[in-house]
Amino acid sequence: MSEGPEVKIVADKISSSMLGKKIEDIIFKNLNIDIKNKIIGSTLKEIKTFGKNIVIKFSSGIYLRNHMMMWGKWRLYDRHKYDKGLAIPPNRAKWKRNPLLLKNVKDVREDSRVRLTIITKETVLIEFNGPILQFSIDNPLEKEPIKSLGPDCLSEIFNIDEAKMRLHTKQQLLISEALLDQKIISGIGNKYKSEILFICKISPFKQISQLEPTEENILLEGIPKLLRYGYKNSGRTRHLLENEKSSWNTRHWVFRRTGKECWICKSVIKSEKTLTNRATFWCPNCQQ
């Protein structure tokens, strides 16, 4: 699950381990030889996020844009362990394991999910599953899809007026759909969509045209606050109460809590995925 805050957390980790490090080798299928030659010997100069995209800039002027979608993962390994075959890849999700074809391997170098490997003297950075890894000489910020992204929930200043204007161009859209449209607001995924609508007490099935102006303002002011909270709290969206223990069940208001009691009104949390395309979680009592 790669939504804006989670993507930014990953970018921070890469940044703290790789920034300024000289690249000794890069392994990527079908990498243009000119680009490869320009990357080797250069350093990682800058790592930034735009919505759910990560953009890495190398000191030689080459860019890499990554979008993890639902499956991508980045991991950092100690070079010494990597060379000795002791760098262990992340486990495959249980439901995806096929005992014959997709068993877990213990040496990351043998893992078929590896798409990109960047090797420095001390650290090895690996991306699994892609799915989008684009190297370019041109700045990806000036190209699609980044060029058309709506205001970024995690940028220093979230432009509410711009977000509102973009929202108003899609009057017929359900709000739960509109929040996932990266050209309206960038960085929100399925989890933050359900959570923000719960916090703002807005039904996910309202069309944009049905939102009261006050609801719209509460929503647009709440979005950057919630995403920043998630960013600072490892993806958590709900505050822990005093004496409450941190667990998967206490992390969120409604997300993946189908059938459980609403934290506020004790009604049963519902979910559905036909009207809204992607799974939506909500409290039918709090959100009307």
Ligand SMILES: [Zn+2]
């Ligand atoms: Zn409720």
